[in-house]
Amino acid sequence: MAANEDQEMELEALRSIYEGDLCFRELSPVSFQYRIGESGDPKAFLIEVSWPETYPQTAPVISMDAFFNNTISSAIKQSILDKLMVEVEANLGTAMTYTLFEYAKDNKEVFMENQPVNTVTSVSNSISIGPPDVPPSKKKEKKEQLSKTQKRKLADKTDNKGELPRGWNWVDVIK
Numbered sequence: 001m002a003a004n005e006d007q008e009m010e011l012e013a014l015r016s017i018y019e020g021d022l023c024f025r026e027l028s029p030v031s032f033q034y035r036i037g038e039s040g041d042p043k044a045f046l047i048e049v050s051w052p053e054t055y056p057q058t059a060p061v062i063s064m065d066a067f068f069n070n071t072i073s074s075a076i077k078q079s080i081l082d083k084l085m086v087e088v089e090a091n092l093g094t095a096m097t098y099t100l101f102e103y104a105k106d107n108k109e110v111f112m113e114n115q116p117v118n119t120v121t122s123v124s125n126s127i128s129i130g131p132p133d134v135p136p137s138k139k140k141e142k143k144e145q146l147s148k149t150q151k152r153k154l155a156d157k158t159d160n161k162g163e164l165p166r167g168w169n170w171v172d173v174i175k
Contacts, residue, residue, distance in 0.1 A: 006056055010095035017098060024101075030055075033066065034101040036108050043112040045069050045080070047104055049097050056095055059088045072115060080104070080111045 011029055018024035023035040030051040037044025046068040050061040062084050064077045087103050088096060104111070 006095060007051055010056070010097060013095065014097055032097060034104070035068070036101075036104045036111075042071070043108065043115055045072055045077075045108075045112070047080075047084070047101065049100060051097075056091075056093055059085070059092065060097065060100075062088070062100070072112075076112065076115050079114075083107070083111065 007030065014024075014032065015026070018034075025033040025035075027033060027048070031048065032050075033046055033048045035044060035046050045064065046066040048063040048066055050063070052058055052061065062081055064072070064081060069077060084100055084104065087100055091099055
């Protein structure tokens with residue numbers, strides 16, 4: 001019976017910690033999803049943690065089978081799961097769902113460093129310079145990683161349709 005009390009306490013704690021957090025989703029009282037990364041971030045991923053009846057004395061079931069993760073290679077998923085399992089071993093016997101989600105958030109860059117970014121972010125998607133019939137091989141050369149501030153600046157420059165104003169790249173010859 002003690003395990004269930006532990007689960008109930010952890011469930012209440014999770015609900016209060018992640019209240020209003022759009023990344024957190026309670027699928028059932030013993031199953032949770034957490035999205036690591038902003039939506040639209042090509043390196044974002046979703047972790048699902050389910051508690052067996054004997055949790056926290058036994059390890060939770062961690063899965064990355066969500067459709068959200070279908071762009072992530074299975075090797076990367078396995079590597080993330082392996083690293084999370086090390087964390088699980090270290091925390092057996094204690095409430096660890098929050099710890100796992102935070103660990104994944106803190107290590108997102110490390111987890112995803114080998115993940116090829118093959119989805120185009122919405123910012124660079126809406127700005128197309130040149131004819132639309134450019135072969136994909138040429139587009140890949142142009143693509144570069146933008147920081148959050150660069151993306152914000154780019155979004156600020158665009159109008160409501162995501163297009164840059166006429167003359168944004170004109171050079172002022174006469175100063």
